[in-house]
Amino acid sequence: MRPILLRGARVLDPANGRDEVADLLFAGGLVKAVGRGLGVPDGAEILDGTGLVAAPGLVDLHAHLREPGREDVETIATGARAAAAGGFTSVCAMPNTDPVTDNQAAVGFIVRQAGLAGFARVYPIGAVSVGQKGEQLAEFGELVAAGAVAVSDDGRAVATAHLMRTALEYARTFDIPVIDHCEDVTLSHGGAMHEGLTSTRLGLKGIPRSAEDVVVARDIALAELTGGHVHFAHVSTAGAVAMIREAKARGLRVSAEVTPHHFTLTDAACEGYETNAKMNPPLREAADVAALQAALADGTIDCIATDHAPHHYDAKEAEFDNAPFGVVGLETALALALTELVGPGVLTLPQLVERMSARPAAVAHLPGGSLRPGDPADVVVFAPSAEWTVDPSRFFSKSRNTPFGGRRLRGVVQWTIVGGRVVHAAGDRPDAPNRSAR
Amino acid sequence: MSGALGKDLLGLEHLSADQIRLILDTAEPFKEVSERAIKKVPALRGKTIVNLFFEASTRTRISFEFAEKRLSADTVNVAASGSSVVKGETLVDTARNLEAMRIDMVVMRHGSSGAAKFLADRIVSSVINAGDGKHEHPTQGLLDLLTIRDHRPIAGTKVCIVGDVLHSRVARSNIWGLLKLGAEVAVCGPQSLLPLGIEALGVRVFRRVEEAIAWADVINVLRLQLERMQTGYIPSVREYYRVFGVTMERLERAPRDLLIMHPGPMNRGVEIDSRVADGPHSVILNQVTNGVAVRMAVLYLLAGGNPELAEAAKGAPDR
Numbered sequence: 001m002r003p004i005l006l007r008g009a010r011v012l013d014p015a016n017g018r019d020e021v022a023d024l025l026f027a028g029g030l031v032k033a034v035g036r037g038l039g040v041p042d043g044a045e046i047l048d049g050t051g052l053v054a055a056p057g058l059v060d061l062h063a064h065l066r067e068p069g070r071e072d073v074e075t076i077a078t079g080a081r082a083a084a085a086g087g088f089t090s091v092c093a094m095p096n097t098d099p100v101t102d103n104q105a106a107v108g109f110i111v112r113q114a115g116l117a118g119f120a121r122v123y124p125i126g127a128v129s130v131g132q133k134g135e136q137l138a139e140f141g142e143l144v145a146a147g148a149v150a151v152s153d154d155g156r157a158v159a160t161a162h163l164m165r166t167a168l169e170y171a172r173t174f175d176i177p178v179i180d181h182c183e184d185v186t187l188s189h190g191g192a193m194h195e196g197l198t199s200t201r202l203g204l205k206g207i208p209r210s211a212e213d214v215v216v217a218r219d220i221a222l223a224e225l226t227g228g229h230v231h232f233a234h235v236s237t238a239g240a241v242a243m244i245r246e247a248k249a250r251g252l253r254v255s256a257e258v259t260p261h262h263f264t265l266t267d268a269a270c271e272g273y274e275t276n277a278k279m280n281p282p283l284r285e286a287a288d289v290a291a292l293q294a295a296l297a298d299g300t301i302d303c304i305a306t307d308h309a310p311h312h313y314d315a316k317e318a319e320f321d322n323a324p325f326g327v328v329g330l331e332t333a334l335a336l337a338l339t340e341l342v343g344p345g346v347l348t349l350p351q352l353v354e355r356m357s358a359r360p361a362a363v364a365h366l367p368g369g370s371l372r373p374g375d376p377a378d379v380v381v382f383a384p385s386a387e388w389t390v391d392p393s394r395f396f397s398k399s400r401n402t403p404f405g406g407r408r409l410r411g412v413v414q415w416t417i418v419g420g421r422v423v424h425a426a427g428d429r430p431d432a433p434n435r436s437a438r
Numbered sequence: 439m440s441g442a443l444g445k446d447l448l449g450l451e452h453l454s455a456d457q458i459r460l461i462l463d464t465a466e467p468f469k470e471v472s473e474r475a476i477k478k479v480p481a482l483r484g485k486t487i488v489n490l491f492f493e494a495s496t497r498t499r500i501s502f503e504f505a506e507k508r509l510s511a512d513t514v515n516v517a518a519s520g521s522s523v524v525k526g527e528t529l530v531d532t533a534r535n536l537e538a539m540r541i542d543m544v545v546m547r548h549g550s551s552g553a554a555k556f557l558a559d560r561i562v563s564s565v566i567n568a569g570d571g572k573h574e575h576p577t578q579g580l581l582d583l584l585t586i587r588d589h590r591p592i593a594g595t596k597v598c599i600v601g602d603v604l605h606s607r608v609a610r611s612n613i614w615g616l617l618k619l620g621a622e623v624a625v626c627g628p629q630s631l632l633p634l635g636i637e638a639l640g641v642r643v644f645r646r647v648e649e650a651i652a653w654a655d656v657i658n659v660l661r662l663q664l665e666r667m668q669t670g671y672i673p674s675v676r677e678y679y680r681v682f683g684v685t686m687e688r689l690e691r692a693p694r695d696l697l698i699m700h701p702g703p704m705n706r707g708v709e710i711d712s713r714v715a716d717g718p719h720s721v722i723l724n725q726v727t728n729g730v731a732v733r734m735a736v737l738y739l740l741a742g743g744n745p746e747l748a749e750a751a752k753g754a755p756d757r
Contacts (some may be wrong), residue, residue: 196634197639199638200639203552208634273556314530318529318556320551320552321552398655
């Protein structure tokens with residue numbers, strides 16, 4: 001593998017307080033040097049970073065890569081390739097696969113597939129309960145030994161308060177977060193979108209904010225009881241934000257993520273029974289979007305995660321009630337954040353980089369998020385102001401279910417570098433996916 | 439074949455007041471056809487219509503079928519049971535197959551809100567929504583408007599919809615139609631059966647049926663689905679009747695005579711007292727009669743019929 005010298009980019013490394021135009025040298029899979037006027041080692045590939053931002057590779061704590069079970073809509077390889085195209089160098093794979101990732105063999109399979117694919121790093125998340133059935137705890141020790149970095153029953157909440165309590169207690173031994181999808185199914189049952197005026201007009205059963213809020217409240221009480229680390233997946237309501245803010249002020253070990261669609265869209269996107277705007281938790285209202293953005297700015301919400309959820313075209317081409325929840329997100333997350341958060345001044349560019357790299361890495365104790373010499377050479381290089389139009393037919397993901405098709409966004413990934421190797425370059429096309437891998 | 443209403447009739451929310459009035463006005467001459475000895479006019483001769491009912495329906499399906507036959511259309515009825523739907527066919531494929539048979543119109547009843555729009559977006563033929571989930575039932579809304587208009591001007595009339603508004607497509611179509619034609623609209627029922635934020639549509643909310651009766655000129659009583667008890671929305675039928683039933687005792691205390699409506703089928707002794715349903719102020723059977731005329735008007739207009747010629751389109755009465 002040739003060394004790479006990235007010259008003259010704006011190096012944005014918030015974890016180390018760096019924001020300056022400099023050169024970056026990668027060799028042996030690691031960051032070798034950062035500084036101005038670095039010499040060119042023998043045989044090095046030179047990348048011209050003029051006008052570009054070089055930042056720690058993005059880290060996604062929440063993606064559904066669908067393998068094993070639904071390889072027709074995504075595989076670990078295509079998901080990891082889509083991640084690379086979106087500037088992500090690490091992506092965490094949720095365990096609601098078929099079969100469920102609830103044992104060491106299943107975790108090992110994901111690690112192996114990701115290694116073979118060789119794009120973004122893939123970190124498995126194990127199930128909290130066997131089969132995600134909400135009854136018996138999965139073997140966290142074996143999951144972690146095989147490579148799991150967190151546990152979650154995502155797709156649903158950890159079923160009972162007692163199970164959540166024991167999961168938080170047991171997870172302390174391994175120092176992993178318990179990631180909870182907060183949804184009281186007795187309140188959300190049969191719901192297809194946010195409960196509000198739009199659901200009333202469309203005649204769709206609503207999912208009230210309280211379906212999320214009551215479980216967030218439960219988990220905060222249990223974090224206090226156990227001292228365990230709860231990470232709140234895809235926060236969608238102003239009420240949840242207020243409770244998390246208060247819990248953090250009390251020093252509890254809670255962290256939280258928000259998805260690009262939740263800080264960008266409202267339930268109005270469901271008008272016309274648009275199934276690509278059907279997700280769980282549902283798109284809420286303008287006041288919730290404002291609260292989520294403010295929470296990202298003040299640090300109440302730690303990070304941005306995609307909840308990348310591929311679905312087959314046929315599945316979304318259905319009556320709204322019958323369409324599945326979820327949208328793909330790996331390839332639009334950075335540009336949505338740059339356009340919707342940095343553009344209007346909700347976050348500064350360094351804050352955004354931190355909330356998409358160092359902070360999520362810290363939540364799950366992952367390597368990455370830092371560009372000090374000796375760190376893994378996981379880097380995203382992007383043009384922060386370059387405009388493009390979202391064209392789902394050009395996604396590297398196998399699936400196209402996005403509500404952002406045709407949207408004009410700012411921010412183009414120029415290169416994604418994982419372990420010192422360029423795994424994505426601007427202009428790569430899905431029909432020739434390995435061109436940039438060298 | 440798009441006329442004054444456009445290609446489809448999916449709901450009343452997106453129709454203008456003028457379009458709604460046009461349908462009601464067009465229905466007037468068609469009322470008379472059903473009074474003839476030979477109840478048939480040639481207005482839709484050669485048109486092919488499929489009645490696609492994914493949910494059980496007696497009144498609406500028969501009403502559409504009479505409307506179509508009295509206009510001389512060729513009709514086919516498809517019920518969900520015994521059709522390809524139970525064999526797992528998707529709505530997209532059902533739509534494409536219908537399209538391939540070169541039909542002119544589809545009348546569809548479906549359990550999912552938005553299903554009518556879904557179909558209309560994917561086929562060239564006209565789609566008439568005969569009820570989609572909890573969304574709209576526009577021809578029911580129209581026949582309710584026509585029935586009120588037979589008795590009093592709609593503008594300024596106070597109409598209260600009583601019952602399970604949350605799950606009711608009839609309520610939504612009524613609310614849109616009445617508001618557009620200048621009526622005052624209220625809803626009344628247990629809060630667990632009223633949709634969140636309904637006031638924002640411009641609707642009053644009464645929590646007690648006595649207050650609704652004291653306020654209203656017209657009471658439109660919704661059917662209470664008995665399954666609402668099992669799902670925990672109300673405690674029991676007995677209690678519902680006791681607290682929200684439209685009874686003779688309650689009506690006798692009203693300051694004025696009320697028009698009593700019900701979209702059917704009725705649960706006598708649950709949401710409505712038999713003496714009220716069969717009483718002098720009930721127009722429940724007039725609603726059914728008007729249903730045929732309104733559906734004839736909708737079919738005629740969607741087929742591109744000229745509203746001014748509706749009278750002439752009927753042909754000479756057969757005596």
